[in-house]
Amino acid sequence: KEVKKVTFVQCAGQRSDKEGHLDYCSGDCCLTSIKQAMYFKDQNPDIETEILFDDLRTPGAPGEDFYRSGQDKMVTFRKGKVSEVVAGSNGPVVKFKDMILDEDVEEEADLVVLATGMVANSGVNIDEVPQNEPGEWEVSVDSILNLNYRQGKDLPHLKYGFNDSHFICFPYETRRTGIYTCGPVRRPMDTQQAIDDATGAALKAIQEIENAKVGRAAHPRSGDLSYPIFRKEGCTQCKRCTVECPFGAIDEDERRFPVFNESRCRRCGTCMGACPVRVISFENYSCDTVGQQIKNVDMPDEFDEKPRILVLACENDAYPALDMAAQQGVTYSQFARVIPVRCLGSVNTIWVTDALNSGYDGIIL
Ligand code: SF4
Ligand code: SF4
Incomplete structure (x- = not known):
């Protein structure tokens, strides 16, 4: 059958809390549908191409221009919420509510394209594997990586089944040292973004190999020998x-x-x-070295130059952010004392006790 009308249905089973649907936006489907619609128009300008969307999203710098290119090629964009696609006598029938005209519509098409979204194949979510006792996880037979870690044989997930990779603390890296994820296994993305992502991951892997050869730490304390x-x-x-x-x-x-x-x-x-x-x-880093920095301050008496605040700032993000703020001329109270720490996870509760015993009025982490 000759295709004369193509309907693209955006967010098909996405951005929805219905059972079996994806909660998130895949960030790429709107652009892909516009591209495919333009391919149809390039082949045959008489083909009717219609994109039914709830919210059209074209992320990235040229996204808006891309959308306009679709309009220039006479791709039709219609704000509509699709409820169903059913079989009709001449082909599929799309049922939707036109959100501008506020009316229910049934339209025939020769071809219906569903933007169904991306689902990561990240293996077993080890946080959901039952524990035999605290810290002792059952072995999952569905593992795809089969790692020799007591926490489980796969990578920790961040959200919606995508692999965990902290943007600031360990970009591209997972919490399994030496394993770098990139592309849509890390977050939904298009081909170009995946290529850029793979470049970043490859550079990180090279850095790790170079450091590992001489017993040095990987990111974030790259090169550390302690x-x-x-x-x-x-x-x-x-x-x-x-x-x-x-x-x-x-x-x-x-x-x-x-x-x-x-x-x-x-x-x-x-x-x-x-x-x-x-x-x-x-x-070069211990409860005592930081404790001494906290305790060795001349604290004014109770009613003078107060309040005194201790800031324990992560050296990966909070401390550089304070540094950048200072470079921009932002000032903060001289009564705040900032001490960098390797990670907020390294903060031992004894430091809080030391600070309060030394006369600090408050602690910011
Ligand atoms: S410093 Fe301690 S908590 Fe951090 S990675 Fe090494 S062993 Fe684990
Ligand atoms: S080193 Fe400290 S945290 Fe680890 S098992 Fe011993 S007491 Fe517990």
Whole structure:
């Protein structure tokens, strides 16, 4: 049958909380539908092409121009909420509500194209695998990576099944050191974005290989040679460090003492912050080194130059942000004292106690 009319249905099963639908926008379907509609017009300008949308989204700098190109080629854009596509006597029939005219419409088409969205194939969500006991996960037979991590054999997910990768703290990297995700497994994106993403991930992987060769840390403390050590005689075998390490870098020996895995460790200090008896430290970063910075200040008396505020700022984002603010001439109260920390996860509650005992009135993390 000759195709004379094509209807594109945007957000088909997307941006919807109905069961079986996707909650999110795939960010690419509107552009793809406009492109396909223009291909039809290039082949045969007499073909009627109609795009039914709820909200048309054309992200990126040239997005608006692309939409206008579609209009120039006589692609029709119609704001309509599609409820159903059914079989008619001459082909598919699209039922929708025209949102401008506020009326129910039934339209025949020769071809209906559904923009169904992207679903990541990220493997098993290890956070949803049942635990036999706290910190001991069942082995899932559906694993696609089969990693040897006590937390599970796959990568942690961030949201909607897409792999976790923190934009600031570890861009492109997953929480499994040495594994870099890119493209629509990380977030919905088009081909060009996926190519750029793959370039970023490849550069990160090269950096990691170079560092690993000489025993240095990967991002975010790229090149760091320090390493967490723990005082075994003080350890209570509580497993807090093992469970809290975001990168699965700590296992346990048969007596349940922590065993640190050097090649996985990112030197974030979260284990140090989590340890209730403060027996974990680094050569150049410990509960004591930060504690001394907190305590060794001349605190004015109770009613003078107050309030005194302690800011514990993550060196990956908050501290650079303060630095940039200062470069822009932004000022803040001289009563605030800023101390950089490796990660907010490394903040040990003893620092809060030290600060309050030293006369600080408040602490900002
Ligand atoms: S510093 Fe501690 S918490 Fe951070 S990655 Fe290394 S072992 Fe894990
Ligand atoms: S958190 Fe501290 S006390 Fe608990 S197992 Fe780890 S090192 Fe030992």
